[in-house]
Amino acid sequence: MKNSIKTLTVAVALASTIGTLSFAAAAKQVPGEALDYYAPDRTAHQVGAEVVDLSGKGQEALAQQLATLHRLTPEQTVLDIAVNAVENNKAIAPKYAGLMQRQAEIKGVEVHELYAAIAQADWDINKSFVTAGDDLAILQGAAQSMRGCTTLAFAETGIVAQNNDMDINNLLTAETTVIKTDERIFLATDGGHFQGMGKHVAAVLNFMGEPSAPSATIDTKNVVTPDAVFAAITASKSVEDAFNKLKDYTTPVAINFTVADDKGDHGAIEMTTKGTRLVRGESGIGHGNHTAEMRETFLEDKTELEANMTFADTFAREDAANMFINYAKERTVRGMQFILEQKxxxxxxxxxxxxxxxxxxxxxxxxxxxxxxxxPKFGDYTKVCFN
Incomplete structure (x- = not known):
């Protein structure tokens, strides 16, 4: 009996040592290297986010900060569409429009150029679908560029979340920075307002693009840019208030904004050239890179597996997100963080x-x-609060 116990003890110790060595070897891996699908492990590139606290410093300090950020170079079509967005952006987010105007003055450019630079990234992704047409092989290649970003909101909790998925080079070349002001906490992209929260409402996003609705043109007069949409939502007092500001407008390409407010309301505001709507779920909502109509179209002559393979897991992510949302017992921040780490x-x-x-x-x-x-599988979260 004693020999059996000794053998078991040695075996456990050996297994522990092997496990430690295996973990140590895995931890030496760096971003960019291929990992195990179900049990990936590597060192974090950036632990937590950098915080720029501009509380109490006013709009001028914020404009000066945003004016220093890198911007994409917009193409002519996007510039033409952005001209139409200038007055509309003022209508839905007047204070933010003033901030962007001040940035334009600092940089010595027209304000529509700044809006266009922000819209260019989604336009680049969308172009791959426009050129794909009905060619399945090209379409599958295009789908790789929209295979990510899942958004979720718990009903009644005021909690909304997102996995932001991009090419890994974005991780290696740009640090994650959170900007805090008296009114908002948000991520700045290309010098504009992106995912964030105000005192009452928070918003995150999914790209949907051409598979879900046609893109805007120079003749689309009711266009607004996504940064102004975020500003409008986070300046709102409720989800319903935010939707009412946006319901008559469209973004240059189809985009979904998943939202939640401090009264417990939630929803997905899908903005497309076919119309803008607010979709809610019973327990909350999970959203992928498509509308319900786009999914239904692809399932007319394909199995769910075939459709999901064509569009690189967008349907799988939506189903998984809603499964977690519907059955999660811990409807808390930690519960949401757990979901964001799952395949x-x-x-x-x-x-x-x-x-x-x-x-x-x-x-x-x-x-x-x-x-x-x-x-977050490899690092930690930085917590930033208004108070």
Whole structure:
């Protein structure tokens, strides 16, 4: 009996040592290297997010800060569409429009050029679908560029979250920075307002694009840019208030904004050239890179597996997100963070360079944001609160 116990003890110790060695070997891996699909492990590129606290410093300090950020170079079509957005952006988010105007003065450019630079990234992704047409092989290649970003909101909790999925080079070349002001906590992209929260409402996004609705043209007069949409939502007093501001407008390409407010309301505001609508779920909502109509179309002559393979897990992520939302017992920030680490919602380097580069959870009732500087499977969240 004693020999059996001794043998068992040695075996356990050996297994522990092997496990430690295995973990140590895995931990030496760095972003960009292929990982195990179900049990990926590597060192974090950035632990938590950097915070720029501009509380009490006013609009001028914020304009000066945003004016220093890198911007894409917009193409002529996007510039033409952005001209139509200038007055519309003022209508839905007047204070933010003033901030952008001040940035334009600092940089010595027209304000529509700044709006166009912000809209260019989604336009680039969308172009691959426009050129694909009905060619399945090209379409599948295009789908790789929209294989990520899953958004979720718990009903009644005021909690909304997102896995932000991009090419891994975005992780390696840009640090995650959170900007805090007296009114908002948000991520700035290309010098504009993106995922964030105000004192009552928070918002995150999914790209949907041409598969879900035609893109805008120079003749689309009711266009607004996504940064102004975020500003409008986070300046609202409720989800319903935000939707009422946006219901008559469209973004240059189809985009969904998943939202939650401090009264417990939630929803997905899908903005397309076919119309803008607010979709809610019973327990909350999970959203992928498509509308319900787009999914239904692809399932007319394909199995769910075939459709999901064509569009690189967008349907799988939507189903998984809603399964977690519907059955999660811990409807808390930690509960949401757990969901964001699960497959297939969380993308780690495996068969593609398109990965989860950061995640965020906004708790509107507590007034706190949680933002990771890398895939949260490898690092921690930084907590930023209004108070």
């Amino acid at each position: 297939p919602l969380n993308l780690t380097k495996y068969d593609s360079d398109f990965v989860t580069v950061e995640s965020m959870v906004f708790d509107t009732k507590a007034g706190c944001a949680y933002v990771s500087g890398d895939n």
